[in-house]
Amino acid sequence: MDSIEIGLVVTGGLLVFVILGMRVAFAAGLAGMIGLIWIFWARKGYAPDDFGWALTVAVKTAGQVPHSKVSSQALSLIPTFILIGYLAYYAGLTRALFEAAKRWLAWVPGGLAVSTVFATAGFAAVSGASVATSAVFARIAIPEMLAIGYDKRFAAGVVAAGGTLASLIPPSAILVIYAIIVEQDVGKLLLAGFIPGMFSAVIYAMLIVGMALTIKGFGPPVRGFTWGQRFAALPAALPIVFVVITIIFFVYNPFGGDAWGTPTEGGAIGAFVVFLMAMYRGMRWPQLRDALLETAKLSTMIFTIIWGVLIYVRFLGFADLPGAFADWITSLTMSPMLILVCILLAYAVLGMFMDAIGMLLLTLPVVYPAVMALNGGPLVAAEDAAFGMSGPMCAIWFGILVVKMAEFCLITPPIGLNCFVVAGVRDDLSVQDVFRGVTPFFIADAITIGLLVAFPAIVLWLPSQV
Amino acid sequence: MAGGSQVLTDDSLVSRLDRGLLKLETLLALLSGLAVFALMMLAVVSVGGRNFMGQPLPGYVDWIEQAMPLIAFMGIAYAQRNGGHIRMDLVVGVLKGRALYLAEFVTTFAILLLVVLMIWGSWAHFDRSFDPAMPMWSRDSSMDIGIPIWPAKLLVPVALSVLAARLILQLWAYVQAISTGAETPVAVPLVLDAATVAAMEASHVTDPTEETRKGAR
Amino acid sequence: TEWNVSLWGKRRAFTEHVEKLAELVSEKTDGAFTMNISYGGLSSNRENLDGISIGAFEMAQFCAGYHADKNPSITVMELPFLGVSTLEQERDISMAVYKHPAVAGDLARWNATLLMPSPLPQYNLVGLGDAPSSLADFEGLTVRATGGIGAAMETVGAVPTSMSATEVRQAMDSGVIKSASFAPHAHMSFGTIENATWWTTNLNPGTVNCPVVVNTDALDDLTDDERAALLGSVDEALDHYIDYYNNQTMAAWGPALDERGITRVTFPPEEIEAFKKAAAEPAAKAWIDANTARGLPAQELFDLVTGMVADGS
Ligand code: NA
Ligand code: NA
Numbered sequence: 001m002d003s004i005e006i007g008l009v010v011t012g013g014l015l016v017f018v019i020l021g022m023r024v025a026f027a028a029g030l031a032g033m034i035g036l037i038w039i040f041w042a043r044k045g046y047a048p049d050d051f052g053w054a055l056t057v058a059v060k061t062a063g064q065v066p067h068s069k070v071s072s073q074a075l076s077l078i079p080t081f082i083l084i085g086y087l088a089y090y091a092g093l094t095r096a097l098f099e100a101a102k103r104w105l106a107w108v109p110g111g112l113a114v115s116t117v118f119a120t121a122g123f124a125a126v127s128g129a130s131v132a133t134s135a136v137f138a139r140i141a142i143p144e145m146l147a148i149g150y151d152k153r154f155a156a157g158v159v160a161a162g163g164t165l166a167s168l169i170p171p172s173a174i175l176v177i178y179a180i181i182v183e184q185d186v187g188k189l190l191l192a193g194f195i196p197g198m199f200s201a202v203i204y205a206m207l208i209v210g211m212a213l214t215i216k217g218f219g220p221p222v223r224g225f226t227w228g229q230r231f232a233a234l235p236a237a238l239p240i241v242f243v244v245i246t247i248i249f250f251v252y253n254p255f256g257g258d259a260w261g262t263p264t265e266g267g268a269i270g271a272f273v274v275f276l277m278a279m280y281r282g283m284r285w286p287q288l289r290d291a292l293l294e295t296a297k298l299s300t301m302i303f304t305i306i307w308g309v310l311i312y313v314r315f316l317g318f319a320d321l322p323g324a325f326a327d328w329i330t331s332l333t334m335s336p337m338l339i340l341v342c343i344l345l346a347y348a349v350l351g352m353f354m355d356a357i358g359m360l361l362l363t364l365p366v367v368y369p370a371v372m373a374l375n376g377g378p379l380v381a382a383e384d385a386a387f388g389m390s391g392p393m394c395a396i397w398f399g400i401l402v403v404k405m406a407e408f409c410l411i412t413p414p415i416g417l418n419c420f421v422v423a424g425v426r427d428d429l430s431v432q433d434v435f436r437g438v439t440p441f442f443i444a445d446a447i448t449i450g451l452l453v454a455f456p457a458i459v460l461w462l463p464s465q466v
Numbered sequence: 467m468a469g470g471s472q473v474l475t476d477d478s479l480v481s482r483l484d485r486g487l488l489k490l491e492t493l494l495a496l497l498s499g500l501a502v503f504a505l506m507m508l509a510v511v512s513v514g515g516r517n518f519m520g521q522p523l524p525g526y527v528d529w530i531e532q533a534m535p536l537i538a539f540m541g542i543a544y545a546q547r548n549g550g551h552i553r554m555d556l557v558v559g560v561l562k563g564r565a566l567y568l569a570e571f572v573t574t575f576a577i578l579l580l581v582v583l584m585i586w587g588s589w590a591h592f593d594r595s596f597d598p599a600m601p602m603w604s605r606d607s608s609m610d611i612g613i614p615i616w617p618a619k620l621l622v623p624v625a626l627s628v629l630a631a632r633l634i635l636q637l638w639a640y641v642q643a644i645s646t647g648a649e650t651p652v653a654v655p656l657v658l659d660a661a662t663v664a665a666m667e668a669s670h671v672t673d674p675t676e677e678t679r680k681g682a683r
Numbered sequence: 684t685e686w687n688v689s690l691w692g693k694r695r696a697f698t699e700h701v702e703k704l705a706e707l708v709s710e711k712t713d714g715a716f717t718m719n720i721s722y723g724g725l726s727s728n729r730e731n732l733d734g735i736s737i738g739a740f741e742m743a744q745f746c747a748g749y750h751a752d753k754n755p756s757i758t759v760m761e762l763p764f765l766g767v768s769t770l771e772q773e774r775d776i777s778m779a780v781y782k783h784p785a786v787a788g789d790l791a792r793w794n795a796t797l798l799m800p801s802p803l804p805q806y807n808l809v810g811l812g813d814a815p816s817s818l819a820d821f822e823g824l825t826v827r828a829t830g831g832i833g834a835a836m837e838t839v840g841a842v843p844t845s846m847s848a849t850e851v852r853q854a855m856d857s858g859v860i861k862s863a864s865f866a867p868h869a870h871m872s873f874g875t876i877e878n879a880t881w882w883t884t885n886l887n888p889g890t891v892n893c894p895v896v897v898n899t900d901a902l903d904d905l906t907d908d909e910r911a912a913l914l915g916s917v918d919e920a921l922d923h924y925i926d927y928y929n930n931q932t933m934a935a936w937g938p939a940l941d942e943r944g945i946t947r948v949t950f951p952p953e954e955i956e957a958f959k960k961a962a963a964e965p966a967a968k969a970w971i972d973a974n975t976a977r978g979l980p981a982q983e984l985f986d987l988v989t990g991m992v993a994d995g996s
Contacts (some may be wrong), residue, residue: 063587
């Protein structure tokens with residue numbers, strides 16, 4: 001067997017491990033380990049005496065990966081972003097945001113649902129994780145919507161969909177992971193997520209207003225807040241603004257002067273601000289200990305997938321599978337745009353069954369070089385490129401598309417995790433109810449993704465300003 | 467698919483060992499969380515030093531790189547104990563009783579196999595960077611300020627060894643479950659349906675304002 | 684025989700000698716000995732020496748400064764203000780250092796044999812804001828400079844900051860640092876010149892040394908013809924590399940500066956001499972002391988290099 005066939009067989013084996021329920025991180029690591037042993041032994045013509053040599057070289061090659069790959073400054077953003085999210089609960093930011101959004105926005109048709117969407121978008125600015133966002137807002141927003149007569153399924157759907165905004169609007173752990181895998185500028189990718197995230201929120205809001213105007217008895221507007229009440233709601237939500245401004249100013253100074261640091265530092269300073277806020281709100285060691293343990297658990301989970309998958313990726317490097325796949329994709333006679341749409345559809349299907357981070361880590365090492373090759377190579381100039389954008393810009397655009405797909409999968413059956421979380425919080429809702437309620441948002445997401453594909457400027461305008 | 471899981475306890479030996487090991491695992495995980503906290507403080511010091519004292523923290527990147535293995539590896543056994551490493555439970559979710567625990571035994575054994583090989587490989591990686599005959603025992607140093615890297619590399623086999631102990635304990639518990647035919651054995655993360663998992667995950671984020679207000683009172 | 688070669692990044696001036704070597708070796712052996720060059724697929728750049736030691740691949744490139752303790756002997760070539768002025772000189776002195784038994788022994792700890800250097804010109808600073816007119820203007824200047832160059836900059840009052848090369852552009856754009864030190868090709872590929880206003884032509888504080896090594900066992904396992912083809916192609920590969928660097932990269936450098944209206948700052952010789960005095964001697968002394976403690980003939984290596992520079996070879 002040549003190395004590419006070995007690559008395909010081991011990849012098939014990996015899928016079997018994953019489907020059988022082996023923890024994804026270890027399944028990938030084991031597949032990589034077996035693949036490395038195989039490929040080194042094959043180089044010696046499978047001589048029985050050389051198996052020991054192949055095993056040793058493979059084990060030592062794999063053994064470098066965890067320390068080598070994890071000791072990265074860029075990856076240090078992930079735990080900091082996770083910590084910000086946990087500290088934000090203790091800082092009381094969630095309720096403050098919802099209250100402010102309600103007083104300012106609830107007067108429109110479907111007002112409370114619209115407020116929920118923008119409150120989740122605001123919380124997304126401090127939270128790097130979608131699932132956590134849905135869980136909090138299920139407690140805060142659903143009861144208020146039900147109290148004024150919203151359909152309970154729809155109320156749950158709003159919260160499930162709103163949670164997905166957390167991974168596009170910076171900070172976002174998943175965008176950092178994408179940047180690391182494809183070796184692109186983390187700061188630019190985080191910046192690039194901002195407008196598509198807000199754009200998604202606006203599309204959600206327009207959908208809600210549209211439904212409120214056409215469906216009888218749907219989500220009445222909530223009026224009667226005075227300007228005094230509106231402004232009174234702002235101070236409690238201000239730390240969010242402060243954190244957003246901090247993170248933005250650490251990436252890029254909109255006023256043209258000096259920015260304050262690097263994204264890595266911005267994330268850490270943001271976390272520190274929220275930490276002080278939480279201390280002020282009464283967080284003490286027991287709560288901090290919980291926040292730290294939860295941060296550790298989630299970070300370890302993510303890092304274990306990262307090094308596990310990178311062992312597999314190291315094996316792919318020896319098998320040269322990504323190169324072969326890229327050659328195959330570029331040899332297809334279909335139009336590049338059609339191929340890209342097929343790739344996105346494949347993500348939609350895969351995402352129905354897989355976790356977002358695991359899905360990206362497993363597929364990107366092969367898919368990303370192929371997409372870049374499709375565009376004309378990593379260094380192609382915009383005028384020569386298939387998608388009309390330079391290589392680095394294509395990397396950013398594809399990243400936002402893929403992350404949006406991964407987020408879309410958090411609300412699709414059968415394993416839309418956000419929907420399970422919402423159903424788990426509310427005893428009166430079944431998972432089926434939430435999936436029913438979230439269905440309109442599929443349409444909103446499909447429209448968003450279509451527009452991001454058709455008008456890449458939505459994604460690329462902000463990062464190209466830097 | 468996700469995060470939290472439930473581990474039952476009783477007075478049996480395997481369960482007592484489970485809780486004993488959990489104490490160590492929790493301590494290591496907390497160390498990982500504290501390292502995240504330290505990372506945050508390090509950035510505050512670095513930015514503050516640069517902007518207010520005109521003196522950035524020397525070797526800031528080197529220190530971050532040294533802290534990352536603490537964050538990334540120390541909680542690995544804790545996460546395995548609590549079923550925190552993600553997986554697809556489409557197949558295991560429909561299995562029950564002996565069939566389920568046989569499947570769990572097989573995949574856990576496969577993990578143990580990988581982990582044992584990785585202990586060997588990561589130890590070799592440490593060993594190449596370690597030389598008692600050299601100043602600071604160092605045969606590999608960081609790029610900017612030249613601090614020895616062997617302590618950070620040593621963390622990997624150490625953390626994986628604790629994980630190996632955890633896996634052996636889980637294998638033992640699965641063997642017991644298979645031999646007794648228990649539906650809900652102790653000392654292993656139980657396969658819960660996705661809704662239960664989600665409910666548990668949601669319980670981590672119980673309304674914080676209420677809680678802290680209570681705490682403050 | 685097929686060898687795997689571990690490089691990183693993408694094909695560029697810095698890797699042309701390896702590409703050329705692969706071409707020559709395959710030609711001379713009628714395709715019996717080929718090299719499969721991978722850019723980052725087989726290892727990360729800081730682990731290339733580990734990969735050679737393990738035997739995961741047969742040839743690799745790395746830079747001494749990535750991990751001084753892995754290869755203390757060749758970091759002599761990275762000392763500040765050695766006075767090397769051309770790529771040819773950098774090449775000759777590197778080759779002489781690589782042939783020294785203590786250096787060969789140092790790399791033998793990794794089962795590695797030094798094959799050839801990747802000669803780079805002296806680093807210089809690219810910066811934003813007002814161009815410095817004398818060394819006194821470096822007082823308080825934030826600069827991305829690592830290791831020996833960073834230490835040298837500190838002696839004239841600059842504030843060295845460390846960050847990975849990929850973060851440098853952003854750090855400059857955002858004002859975290861005002862200047863950065865690289866070789867010209869890296870200033871171009873990391874984009875530090877995009878918004879810069881000045882460039883120092885003759886600061887020449889030093890450079891990095893990035894050898895290409897082979898796994899010693901693999902070298903021994905080659906047939907005599909193959910080994911002759913490999914070792915006999917090194918000179919031609921290096922000629923090609925230097926020609927490419929001088930005539931392609933450096934040819935693009937001047938126009939790249941002009942296009943962006945970047946001021947060239949040249950310091951008077953007495954200033955450079957003063958800088959050298961303040962920075963070079965303490966660094967050399969510290970290096971010699973530290974490496975004598977490691978059991979290396981550090982003084983001898985240092986004298987070898989400075990002697991060749993003095994001879995103008
Ligand atoms: Na976010
Ligand atoms: Na799904």
